[in-house]
Amino acid sequence: xxxxxLKGLLRDKRRSLMPILIVAVGVSLSVxxxxxxxxLMNDSIExxxxxxxxxxxxxxxxxxxxxxxxPTDLALLETxxxxxxLSQEFPDIxxxxxxxxxxxxxxxxxxxxxxxxxxxLGIGVDLLSAPTGRGGEAERMGMAKxxxxxxxxxxxxxIVLSELFSQKLGVNxxxxxxxxxxxxxxxxxxxxxxxxxxLSFGVQVMDKGTIIADIEDVxxxxxxxxxxxxxxxxxxxxxxxxxxxxxxxxxxxxxxxxPENDEYAPVMLSLKDQGxxxxxxxxxxxxxAIITFxxxxxxxxxxxxxxxxxxxxxxxxxxxxxxMGEEKNHVYRTLVYxxxxxxxxxxxxxxxxGLFFAWLMQTYGLDLGDxxxxxxxxxxxxIRARITPVDFYxxxxxxxxxxxxxxxxxxxxxxxxxxxxxxxxxxx
Amino acid sequence: MxxxxxxxxxxxxxxxxMGKGEFTALKGINLNFGTGExxxxxxxxGSGKTTxxxxxxxxxxxxxxxxxxxxxxxxxxxxxxxxxxxKESLGFIxxxxxxxQVHTVFENVEFPLLLLDYTTLERKxxxxxxxxxxxxxDKVKSKPPQxxxxxxxxxxxxxxxxxxxxxxxxxxxxxxxxxxxxHNILQTMLNLNRELKTTFIFATHxxxxxxxxxxxxxxxDGLVDQEEWMNx
Ligand SMILES: Nc1ncnc2c1ncn2[C@@H]1O[C@H](COP(=O)(O)OP(=O)(O)OP(=O)(O)O)[C@@H](O)[C@H]1O
Ligand SMILES: [Mg+2]
Numbered sequence: 001x002x003x004x005x006l007k008g009l010l011r012d013k014r015r016s017l018m019p020i021l022i023v024a025v026g027v028s029l030s031v032x033x034x035x036x037x038x039x040l041m042n043d044s045i046e047x048x049x050x051x052x053x054x055x056x057x058x059x060x061x062x063x064x065x066x067x068x069x070x071p072t073d074l075a076l077l078e079t080x081x082x083x084x085x086l087s088q089e090f091p092d093i094x095x096x097x098x099x100x101x102x103x104x105x106x107x108x109x110x111x112x113x114x115x116x117x118x119x120x121l122g123i124g125v126d127l128l129s130a131p132t133g134r135g136g137e138a139e140r141m142g143m144a145k146x147x148x149x150x151x152x153x154x155x156x157x158x159i160v161l162s163e164l165f166s167q168k169l170g171v172n173x174x175x176x177x178x179x180x181x182x183x184x185x186x187x188x189x190x191x192x193x194x195x196x197x198x199l200s201f202g203v204q205v206m207d208k209g210t211i212i213a214d215i216e217d218v219x220x221x222x223x224x225x226x227x228x229x230x231x232x233x234x235x236x237x238x239x240x241x242x243x244x245x246x247x248x249x250x251x252x253x254x255x256x257x258x259p260e261n262d263e264y265a266p267v268m269l270s271l272k273d274q275g276x277x278x279x280x281x282x283x284x285x286x287x288x289a290i291i292t293f294x295x296x297x298x299x300x301x302x303x304x305x306x307x308x309x310x311x312x313x314x315x316x317x318x319x320x321x322x323x324m325g326e327e328k329n330h331v332y333r334t335l336v337y338x339x340x341x342x343x344x345x346x347x348x349x350x351x352x353x354g355l356f357f358a359w360l361m362q363t364y365g366l367d368l369g370d371x372x373x374x375x376x377x378x379x380x381x382x383i384r385a386r387i388t389p390v391d392f393y394x395x396x397x398x399x400x401x402x403x404x405x406x407x408x409x410x411x412x413x414x415x416x417x418x419x420x421x422x423x424x425x426x427x428x
Numbered sequence: 429m430x431x432x433x434x435x436x437x438x439x440x441x442x443x444x445x446m447g448k449g450e451f452t453a454l455k456g457i458n459l460n461f462g463t464g465e466x467x468x469x470x471x472x473x474g475s476g477k478t479t480x481x482x483x484x485x486x487x488x489x490x491x492x493x494x495x496x497x498x499x500x501x502x503x504x505x506x507x508x509x510x511x512x513x514x515k516e517s518l519g520f521i522x523x524x525x526x527x528x529q530v531h532t533v534f535e536n537v538e539f540p541l542l543l544l545d546y547t548t549l550e551r552k553x554x555x556x557x558x559x560x561x562x563x564x565x566d567k568v569k570s571k572p573p574q575x576x577x578x579x580x581x582x583x584x585x586x587x588x589x590x591x592x593x594x595x596x597x598x599x600x601x602x603x604x605x606x607x608x609x610x611h612n613i614l615q616t617m618l619n620l621n622r623e624l625k626t627t628f629i630f631a632t633h634x635x636x637x638x639x640x641x642x643x644x645x646x647x648x649d650g651l652v653d654q655e656e657w658m659n660x
Contacts, residue, residue: 418488
C-alpha cells in the first residue's frame, strides 16, 4: 500500500512536483528573508561597533556622561597599563586604545594662507604599530576596502580624510593640512599632517567629516601622552552578543570598583548603552522574529490553498479508493502523510535555494548607496545577508505546518461528502 | 428467481435536498436479487438507476425503507462496516472507467487486493488471472492514458472481478464504447457470471446491454415500472 501511494505521488507531477515547488518558493523566500534581515541588522550593528562603539568600551565616568561632546579633557590616563590589565582580565576580547575628538581641518594654499576649512570628526587609532594586516585597526575599520584615492598612512604625520570631506576642502593626497584642536588641558593646538589618502565608508555620517590618523600623532597633537578617550573591546566571535556584554560588564564592575564615585574612574559601556544602539539591537532581534512569523502566516495561507486545491482535485481518486473498500480514515491519513512528505521535500528544496541566494547576498552584497543618501544613522550602504544556524531549519516550520494544515482541511471534504458525491466531482 | 436472495429491497425511498425543498429520486422500490443473476436496471435518464445502484453498493444510504445486501442492512452500517462490505464482497464498474491515471494496468487491478490480506505472490497471480479473463495480459505495464476506451473498461472489469466478489455493480459500462467493444466486454462479463457465479447488476439504457440481460427491471420516475425475465 505504501509503495502504491509513493508511486502515485512520484508519478503524478501535479500531486508532487507542483506542491513541492510551491512550498519550495515559499520556504526559500522565508529563509532568504530571514538571512537578509539578520544580515541587514547585524551589518549595521557591527559597522557601528567597529567604527565607533565597540562591543564594549571603557571610558572615564565623566566622559561617559558627556560622551556626545567627545570631551578629550575627560580622557582616560595611563591607558597603556589599563589596557594591559583589561587584556589579562578579558583575554577573549581584543582591546584597543582610541581617541575620538573634534577639531578643525585647515587646508593652506601655496602661500600658506588658508584655502579652505571644515569641522572634522577625528578618530585616532593604532595604524602604525599594529600590523596593518589581519587584526589591526585599519583592517577592523575596513580602511583598505574604503580607500578611494592615495594610500593608508604608513608613517608618522600621515592622515586620511573621507573622500567627501577632501573634495569639500579641495585637497589631494600629498597635500599638507593642519589640524586645529584643543589639548587635554584646554589650550589651542596646531598639528600638521600630510594627506595620505581618502576613504569612502558608505556610511553617511562617517563620510561627512571624518579624519583618521595614527593614535600617536593624535596624542602629540592634543597633548595626550599615554591617554585615550576610550579603550574599546571587540568580542572574539566577531559579533555582538548582548548576553556576553552583560557578563563582561558585571565582571568589570567587580574588578574595577569605584566606591568613591571618582569622576575619572574607568567605567564600562556596552554597545547597547551607546547612542540608539540599544533600541536597534533589541529591534533587530524582534524584527527577525516578527518578519518570520508574518511570513509564515502568509505562506500558510498560500500553501493551505494549494493543499486545498490539490485535495479537491483528487476527490475522484478518493471516491474510487473508497468504493474499493478503503476506509475514510485511511484515505485521510494517507493524504496527511503525503503532505508531510511534500512539506519536507519542499522545505529541503526551498531551504537549499533560499540559502543559496542568501549565500550570494552574503558574499557579494547589494549596493543601496544611492537610496540611503542623507541617512543620519550609521547604516551600511552595501546590504549583505547573514546566514545563521536558524536559517537551516526556520523554513521547515511554515513549509511543513502549512502544507499539512492545507491537506487536513482539504481532506475534511472526504468526511463531509457522501462517497457517491465524490464520484460526481470526478465525472464532472 | 435463482437460488437464495443476496439483495432484498423493501419500500426503499431516497430523497435529495434540493433548493429549499427535497427531491424524491426513489419513491418506494421493492426488489430482490438472487445469487448469480445477470440483471439490469433500465430506464430513461433521471429515473433513479444510479441512485439505486449507489445504495446497493453502500456508497449512499436510503432515506426510508431498507436495502439488505449480503445480509447487511445498508442504513445500519457504520462507515467502517460499509467499507468492509465493499472491500470484501462488491465490485464496481463505472461509465467513465474511473481508473487511476498514474498507475499501470497491473497496479489498478491490484489495488482492491492491497486492501485485503494477500501476499505479493498471491496478488500477482490473481491480477494476471483477471487480466487473462479480459484479454489484457500484454498491457500489464501500460497506463490508462495509453489505452483505448474498450481496453480501459476491460481493465475496470478486471479490477472489479479480481477479488472474485459476490456482487458486481456496473453503471452504464458501455456508454463510452463502440458496438464491437460493447459486445466484447458484455461477453466477458457473461462468461465470468457463468464461471464464477458472480451476480451482476447493471444500470443502463443501452440496447446492446439490454440484449444480454437475463432479467430486465424497468424504472420510471423512481419506481419499478415492469420486469421481464429471459429464458436461458
Ligand atoms: N446528489 C443529488 N442531489 C440532488 N438530486 C440528485 C442527486 N443525485 C441524483 N439526483 C436526482 O435524482 C434523480 C435520479 O438520478 P440518477 O442519477 O439516479 O438517474 P439515472 O437514472 O442514473 O440517470 P442517467 O441515465 O442520466 O444516469 C435525478 O433527477 C437526479 O437529478
Ligand atoms: Mg446514472
